[in-house]
Amino acid sequence: MSRFPRTFFALAGCLVAGIAAAEPLGIGRAALPEEVAAWDIDVRPDGQGLPAGSGTVADGEAIFAERCAACHGDFAEGLDRWPELAGGQDSLNSVNPVKTVGSYWPYGSTVFDYIKRAMPFGDAQSLSDDEVYALTAFLYHMNDLVDADFVLSNENFTSIALPNAGGFIDDPRPDTETLVSTEPCMSDCKSSVEITKRAAVLDVTPSDEENPSASID
Amino acid sequence: MSDKRQGTNSGQRASRRDFLKAGIGLGGAVAAGKAFAAEADPAITEVQDWNRYLGAGTDATPYGMPSEHEAEVVRRNVRWLTASTESSVNFTPLHALDGIITPNGLCFERHHAGVAEVDPAQHRLMINGLVERPLVFTVDDLKRFPRENRIYFLECAANSGMEWRGAQLNGCQFTHGMVHCVQYTGVPLKRILDEAGLKTSAKWIMPEGADAAGMNRSVPLEKALDDCLVAFKMNGEALRPEQGYPLRLVVPGWEGNMWVKWLRRIEVGDMPWHTREETSKYTDLMDDGRSRRFTWVMDAKSVITSPSPQAPMIHKGHNVLTGVAWSGRGMIQKVDITLDGGKNWQPARIDGLSLPRALHRFYYEFTWNGEPLLMQSRAVDSSGYVQPTKDELRAVRGLNSIYHNNGIQTWHVTNSGEVENVEIS
Numbered sequence: 247m248s249r250f251p252r253t254f255f256a257l258a259g260c261l262v263a264g265i266a267a268a269e270p271l272g273i274g275r276a277a278l279p280e281e282v283a284a285w286d287i288d289v290r291p292d293g294q295g296l297p298a299g300s301g302t303v304a305d306g307e308a309i310f311a312e313r314c315a316a317c318h319g320d321f322a323e324g325l326d327r328w329p330e331l332a333g334g335q336d337s338l339n340s341v342n343p344v345k346t347v348g349s350y351w352p353y354g355s356t357v358f359d360y361i362k363r364a365m366p367f368g369d370a371q372s373l374s375d376d377e378v379y380a381l382t383a384f385l386y387h388m389n390d391l392v393d394a395d396f397v398l399s400n401e402n403f404t405s406i407a408l409p410n411a412g413g414f415i416d417d418p419r420p421d422t423e424t425l426v427s428t429e430p431c432m433s434d435c436k437s438s439v440e441i442t443k444r445a446a447v448l449d450v451t452p453s454d455e456e457n458p459s460a461s462i463d
Numbered sequence: 464m465s466d467k468r469q470g471t472n473s474g475q476r477a478s479r480r481d482f483l484k485a486g487i488g489l490g491g492a493v494a495a496g497k498a499f500a501a502e503a504d505p506a507i508t509e510v511q512d513w514n515r516y517l518g519a520g521t522d523a524t525p526y527g528m529p530s531e532h533e534a535e536v537v538r539r540n541v542r543w544l545t546a547s548t549e550s551s552v553n554f555t556p557l558h559a560l561d562g563i564i565t566p567n568g569l570c571f572e573r574h575h576a577g578v579a580e581v582d583p584a585q586h587r588l589m590i591n592g593l594v595e596r597p598l599v600f601t602v603d604d605l606k607r608f609p610r611e612n613r614i615y616f617l618e619c620a621a622n623s624g625m626e627w628r629g630a631q632l633n634g635c636q637f638t639h640g641m642v643h644c645v646q647y648t649g650v651p652l653k654r655i656l657d658e659a660g661l662k663t664s665a666k667w668i669m670p671e672g673a674d675a676a677g678m679n680r681s682v683p684l685e686k687a688l689d690d691c692l693v694a695f696k697m698n699g700e701a702l703r704p705e706q707g708y709p710l711r712l713v714v715p716g717w718e719g720n721m722w723v724k725w726l727r728r729i730e731v732g733d734m735p736w737h738t739r740e741e742t743s744k745y746t747d748l749m750d751d752g753r754s755r756r757f758t759w760v761m762d763a764k765s766v767i768t769s770p771s772p773q774a775p776m777i778h779k780g781h782n783v784l785t786g787v788a789w790s791g792r793g794m795i796q797k798v799d800i801t802l803d804g805g806k807n808w809q810p811a812r813i814d815g816l817s818l819p820r821a822l823h824r825f826y827y828e829f830t831w832n833g834e835p836l837l838m839q840s841r842a843v844d845s846s847g848y849v850q851p852t853k854d855e856l857r858a859v860r861g862l863n864s865i866y867h868n869n870g871i872q873t874w875h876v877t878n879s880g881e882v883e884n885v886e887i888s
Contacts (some may be wrong), residue, residue, distance in 0.1 A: 274599060301792075350742075359679075367764050370675040417760075420848055425848065430806045430843065440888045444630055
């Protein structure tokens with residue numbers, strides 16, 4: 247099996263051209279421009295999909311306090327087990343990596359796209375575009391990426407690079423020994439065996455009592 | 464740990480003669496062969512209620528349910544894992560299942576904003592972006608396309624993620640239960656994209672869900688045109704709400720998060736979107752602080768489902784060990800079993816259908832003499848890939864990777880027959 251992701255990019259063009267397209271069956275109807283506009287809210291790293299608008303860090307702070315802080319904390323530090331959105335810088339190669347917008351996310355467009363479509367949790371798609379710009383600006387500020395007087399807009403959006411933008415590599419799997427290089431051993435594969443870790447030591451397995459409402463279906 | 468821990472196995476095709484030989488060889492220590500009853504069995508000598516009185520008539524349960532005696536066979540969650548059940552996961556009770564098809568009501572759930580209760584009459588599928596004709600389909604429209612039936616496993620990239628640093632949970636439901644396998648009925652995605660007409664610059668698609676997470680992922684067009692389906696049925700009936708009713712994208716062999724549920728839109732583009740689920744989540748953090756992204760394929764994996772911590776060994780003598788194996792790269796070519804912690808291996812017997820990117824069911828018959836065992840299964844797929852040990856994975860990927868843990872699972876069977884999740888040298 248080839249390493250798909252690497253060869254894929256080279257092959258994509260010719261394969262797409264190489265597979266014959268089926269004749270349309272005349273099923274479905276044309277999507278109206280206003281219908282596409284209503285659903286097409288996604289944003290890409292190159293800025294495609296950004297709506298016109300802007301927001302300040304200060305506005306973002308106020309909206310965040312009202313609509314986000316109950317879960318994510320006043321400073322986006324994350325309350326209880328709700329996700330932290332700020333901090334964690336320089337932690338990725340440690341034993342306790344903290345993945346946040348500032349420490350881990352490669353692109354700011356993802357912050358805009360995600361907040362716009364999915365937050366606040368339980369009241370999604372209720373924020374205006376300007377509010378999403380303001381919240382994104384506030385999260386940048388909480389991650390020490392912009393000053394307190396910063397204004398984020400569709401004009402300057404792609405000029406802000408997130409610190410971990412270069413931190414991602416494509417999939418190199420298979421990354422362990424495969425049959426191609428070695429037949430798996432069948433007999434006398436090792437001389438001694440010791441138990442090195444046991445689940446019972448931690449014992450975090452849920453018990454039946456914890457699950458009284460479990461029901462079929 | 465000595466060699467004595469190994470049970471006597473009777474190989475791939477256990478015959479009755481092998482079994483008797485093994486029994487005799489082990490002598491009086493094992494209750495092999497027939498047991499003797501001191502008293503007559505009341506299950507036989509007494510007339511049971513169900514043998515005497517009329518049972519429920521037809522229509523008592525218009526939608527049939529399992530026997531009340533199977534009430535333990537349910538999906539279960541791990542509460543400490545997440546802050547809310549709306550963004551959480553529960554697990555398939557693999558230890559209690561057999562064959563390769565997962566019953567619809569037992570397929571694990573993973574939602575990011577709860578189960579969207581979609582009215583199919585109000586549901587639309589939109590195709591937009593780099594297409595000649597942006598289109599809108601109703602669910603009924605999609606049923607006018609030629610459709611296909613295919614059996615595939617679906618595994619969450621985080622399956623076994625809690626085990627990445629070490630053995631944590633006692634039960635294959637919890638260690639491996641983020642996988643299921645059903646038959647999908649649906650329309651090849653290529654057929655639907657052709658209906659809209661792909662522009663030559665098209666290279667990626669972005670499926671999007673109608674749930675409150677607006678789930679979105681980037682899928683390379685080559686995969687979309689190769690074997691993806693827009694499914695509306697699972698195991699013959701409508702998709703369950705928790706599995707994406709009325710429409711779900713099927714992305715065979717690739718991580719479950721990409722199989723967008725409640726599918727309402729597919730945008731065609733010329734580069735990936737880098738959505739939250741392919742940047743913040745589902746990326747594999749290496750020791751050096753860099754992360755692998757677009758780690759789509761689910762590599763070959765297997766697990767012994769019984770015996771396992773929730774399905775202890777009860778009988779000495781002849782026993783059936785069973786489990787499942789799967790690979791996102793194709794079919795499972797073979798599964799080997801060890802009972803002595805990896806010193807010696809024997810091939811298991813794969814029974815039933817062997818289909819690409821579907822669960823495979825394996826069996827291994829052996830005789831247990833009551834001594835402790837260290838059981839493992841090791842899958843090899845049709846691409847030649849051998850399921851690695853957990854330590855092999857950690858050696859390459861470090862301790863923070865979490866996702867795509869397909870390492871070999873070890874069950875320690877104690878002399879009382881209890882089974883414990885362990886790791887071994």
